[in-house]
Amino acid sequence: MLSCYEDILSLTKELVRTESIVNTEGEQVLAEQLYNMIKAWPYFRHHPEQVICAPTVHDTSKRSNVLACVRGTKTESPRTVILMGHFDTVGIDDFGSLKNKAFQPDKLMQALRNETLPPIVKEQLESGEWLFGRGVLDMKSGVASNLYLLRYYAEHPEELAGNLVLIAECDEEDSSHGILSALRNLKEWREKYGFEYIAAINSDFVSSRSEGDETRYVYKGTVGKLLPSFFITGAETHVGACFEGLDPNFIASELTRQIAYNPELCDEAHGEIPAPPVSLKQMDLKPSYTVQTALAAYVYYNFLIYSWSPKDVLKKLKEQAKIAFDNALRLFAERYKAYCKRSGEPYKEIPWTSRVYTYEEMNDMLKNEWGDKYIHHMTAYKEQLLSDTSLDSRMYAARVVEEAWKWMKDKSPAIIVFYSSLYSPRVELTDKTENERNLSAALARAIEYVQPYYPYPIRIRHFFPFISDMSFVALSDDEESIRYEAANNPAFGQKYTVDYKAIRELNVPVINVGPYGYDAHKKYERAEMKFSFEIVPNITNYIIRYLLN
Incomplete structure (x- = not known):
């Protein structure tokens, strides 16, 4: 000794x-x-x-x-x-x-x-x-x-x-x-x-x-640690006619109820299990007070992994987002019907269905629809956004998703799933x-x-x-998993970069x-x-x- x-x-x-x-x-x-x-x-x-x-x-x-x-x-x-x-x-x-x-x-x-x-x-x-x-x-x-x-x-x-x-x-x-x-x-x-x-x-x-x-x-x-993030859009309305729109905060709350502390979302390897995901931020993106419901909300969660890859996690959370969205719409309809029964107002069938995309899916959709016009705009926007030093990688990514969403032709309520921070690989x-x-x-x-x-x-x-x-x-993830993480993180290559090739060479x-x-x-x-x-x-x-x- x-x-x-x-x-x-x-x-x-x-x-x-x-x-x-x-x-x-x-x-x-x-x-x-x-x-x-x-x-x-x-x-x-x-x-x-x-x-x-x-x-x-x-x-x-x-x-x-x-x-x-x-x-x-x-x-x-x-x-x-x-x-x-x-x-x-x-x-x-x-x-x-x-x-x-x-x-x-x-x-x-x-x-x-x-x-x-x-x-x-x-x-x-x-x-x-x-x-x-x-x-x-x-x-x-x-x-x-x-x-x-x-x-x-x-x-x-x-x-x-x-x-x-x-x-x-x-x-x-x-x-x-x-x-x-x-x-x-x-x-x-x-x-x-x-x-x-x-x-x-x-x-x-x-x-x-x-x-x-x-x-x-x-x-x-x-x-390993990921930061799965969700950009949630609703249908704005005046608060006095709240059932004519869909508050994205309502969907966000249901999403957190579905994901946070959920042991089904705990990975397992060698008989060991990490802590379940938990919310690290939940907010809407209204810049100031108005009596209109928010246009969009933003939430992200800590997510620990032992054997799952970034691709696995995004797939699982896209499924969870769909469940949460369906639950939110079901609860909305139940409460709307109950309100109409008490108030005597006529009930109208709600016009929305759940829509969930990954950032990569939305981005590819917009590239196909708009071509170079969209690509050049987003490239310039991301460069311009870098000058705002108050934005960390998480808010930077949210703003990029928010800007891309403006190009969507169908702006009915949706959830966009993405990553917004440095991935610490398992x-x-x-x-x-x-x-x-x-x-x-x-x-x-x-x-x-x-x-x-x-x-x-x-x-x-x-x-x-x-x-x-x-x-x-060292890296336990394969090339496809790493590609999936980078392609679904708008901050990657902008607010931070990781030389995964160098890590794999050291390994x-x-x-x-x-x-x-x-x-x-x-x-x-x-x-x-x-x-x-x-x-x-x-x-x-x-x-x-x-x-x-």
Whole structure:
């Protein structure tokens, strides 16, 4: 076992002291500090070309990743293991009056002793076994573990029969510009040094799965995340004659009732099931108050996947949208009839039927109907829309769909299903390749090795349950699934881009071995120090030695 506890504790506090909140200058400040730290080590003074501070690409913010590699001398080999972790954090508004101490763990913990705390937080604070502070858990202690191992092998390259690459990436908390940009650097090093990337080990945080769960988890592969979105049109009317029109908010509400928290929409693989979809936004697109019902509504949902593809999800949600639309029209008719019975007004058969299209279906329909006139207009509109920096990818996509809808000749109520945000692909370790089998075996052996040194059970699961940069070093989706995602996302290639070809070329099996704690992204963010500063680096080190022996 490596005696690394004190070193990683010190490195973690050093990293936490720099405020590297995502989308702020602090990201670049910390990148430069990391670069200067690593290049000052003796190994890198002799090999300065093997550490770089690489700016992100296709990014509106100035920020960089730090990459470094140690080339082993035990036996010359192309086999290369990647250690990865992000150094950006979320903000600190939740700290309230303690904001000025959020990045100073010792001062923060002293201040917390004077506060009224939840019982478990108070118990862990007083135990002396937990470290508090923004980024301590998510995930600077993981980066510190990777830095320690990089430094160890920089001092002992003769123990490596292969190579070790570290990526400390920015912007994981927002749009993954960091890891997506680092793909280019990994490709350059592969060509320059002949690296064969055989495994990647991410060091993002892990937590209990339920109250009272004392198991510490490591993960093979990761959950995927989609943002299925719905543009819903109705038939406008004055509110005093509400049954003469169809409120799109009414349809949207039924759609959310049909989709949100629906366990039938939970994927399953290896006996594991992710959380069901849930609404992240529901709104209409009226610019201001009027007594006319809205012309259109917009909703989107978080959707987690283990085995389904973007194509599968869009097909399923098109079916769900049809069910919701039919339910909404049925309920509308029932209430209209009940109203007419009470008021004495004559009942008229409602003129609408449910219509649901994917964005690609609508777009192809309009191209066929209007030809170049439509294509040129939408190209110019999308370019013009990019100048509105207030629009994120989700609202940008909604506005594109809304503009395309104006070209529809039949404007009776409809639902358009599309994607509106970056797709974080699922990654599944199937053990079908030699590299996957070796990594799985190394992880299992590593757990067996460290378990006697730790009082709580350590268990392997298949899918890391949170969104992470693991999604961008391997692809489990085939080409058609990826094409389907891009073709149904109006923001793809405009507000963001993903080089799926580069991911597929890298396609390295990836696991997560990270610090354990509670309340990431919250005021009481904290990491359990023994697991995070001792067990995690020793699991990772065992895997490195197993694979590069």
